[in-house]
Amino acid sequence: MAGDEEQLDLGLPTPDAPRRVAPTATSKPRPDPAPELPVARVLVDTGLAHLDRPFDYLVPAMLHEAAVPGCRVKVRFAGRQTDGFLLERVAISEHEGTLAPLSKVVSPESVLAPEIVTLARAVVERWSGTTGDVLRLAIPPRHARTEARDRPPTLSGDLPDVAVPGLPRRAVMSVPPTQDGAEVVAHAVLAALHDGRGAIVCVPDARDLVRWDATFTRVLGEGRHVVLATDQGPAARYRAFLAARRGDVPVVLGTRAAAWAPVHDLGLVAMWDDGDDLFAEPRAPYAHTREVLLTRAVQHDAGVLLAGHARSVESQALVESGWCADVTPGGASWRSAWARLQVTDGSSHGSAPARLPSEVFQAVRDAEGAVLVQVPRRGYRAALSCQGCREPARCPACSGPLVQLAAGTRLVCRWCATSVAAWSCPHCGGTRLRAPVVGQLRTAEEYARAFPDHEVVTSGGADILATVAPGRRIVLATPGAEPRVEGGYAVVVLMDTWLALGRDDVRVVEEAHRRWFNALALAAPEARTIAVGDASMLQALVRADPVGLAHRELEIRRETHLPPWGRLVTLDGPLDVLAGLAARTWTPHTEVLGPVPLERRDDDAQRLVLRAPRSEGAELVRLLQALAAERSAAKLPAVRVQVDPQTF
């Protein structure tokens, strides 16, 4: 072999020499630099955490006109053609070496607004992750045909001159069922337009957009808003995005993607039902829509409106900190706007079918209009609670939820994996535990049999109805999938409420109430409303008091040092990696919990949980960023990091 190689070397001196010289000899002559600002600062989409910063490139004279700030470019990076965004043009580079030229300007359309770069950086500092990850959420994929189309002519009538109710600049608003949320929010947007500023409005579900769109058109007039949602397809989404970016419309209404819309001169950010888990972004870095919008409000000194029938713990924290005002519109008494709620236990007697409480049977049978029956979904993992006082059983070490992985085994904490041999209730001293039993759902067939005079329709899972026609029918819906009916339901029934409370998550009580309040808000003013469950557990519902409930839940979060009081971070990865991370130095008061096994995972991934005071949150995220950079530089597999996850 050695001889062969020597022969090869000796035998091919001439072809070898040009090959070695080739790169310098034939490398393209340096293109003429652009006459002004010849340096482009480019955010290169490498997907690598340690390369999450701008790189300087030379703008060739040929690309001088097209290479505008915010445009998409292609550059040669580490030997490959890579996508990037041109952040800005500058006169000189800080870079010591020679600059590579921009390979190409994909399109001279400026898709990345400077304020979105600032926003992306703020989001990354709060939730960890890379700017590239964030920009993927903020900027829809390019649709060239849409981009090429001429701008739609701006329909410029005068703004409707409707009296706009004055609102505090930042408000958390409790909207009674007698008021239409879309209408209330649209008027706040109209006020922003009268100030000459733009607005973003986010609703949880694409299902709501048709109705909100119509209301906005009616209140704001034609052509002042666009609808932006990911489910409307790439062309429509890009069209709405461009309309905002080009300043053709001042208002963007949409689902969580709309929170990133580059609306010009943003004067209001608004949300409906901010507690809805659809606002929790499922893609890294998992930033919550509410937090994105609040960041923008701070950035642009814009107004804030968080409106809904229910009250999220985070909204309540904004009120209690004094940052937002607490507002109830309409003037009428909040309590009287809600139908009186009857609570019944699950017993059936008389002519009622087994498993259907008598009060429910009679109310449904006597109903003249549409009936909504909210039935819990099944499949929740049950958390344990005290048999005596029904307080959740909590870990003595970290206040995490206790679960029993198999019958007869010890209790174990789902957060820190502490094993508890002898449990006793700190509230009542009881030592017996109960696990809510997930019961059989009433099926549509059972209802059809019990109520032969009614049509029975279902809404839930993959088949969710947005609306049903008024009339004598029964609508069986899972929580969150309740259709609206013109004029409201004659009867609303919340079935088996204890099942929703049995799920093992810090947010269960808040989340269950949010869905109950939203279902009850669909009732007609004179409707009959019934909840099946334990009256002592449903006091907030009976008193129509979402604020009191949110206040109590917020206090529990304070006691357990959970968000929004503390910062909580989950780190998912292989056990050996997590062991190293558990031993790492975090901030002075960071507690390390776990690792604990992840359910629904067949690989060996486990979860480590970090809990820190909020004052150390920024520093903790910096350390997480450093960890990600370190691992990406060392070509190690990434650890999944979630800051303040929605479910825990």
Place this chain on the structure above:
DNA sequence: TCAATCCGTATC
């Protein structure tokens, strides 16, 4: 002493 190779690090 020099060249081939390996490893770590930067990537404009």
Place this chain on the structure above:
DNA sequence: ATACGGATTGAC
């Protein structure tokens, strides 16, 4: 991922 530089190794 490549590309490069410095360190290392090994042959003369």
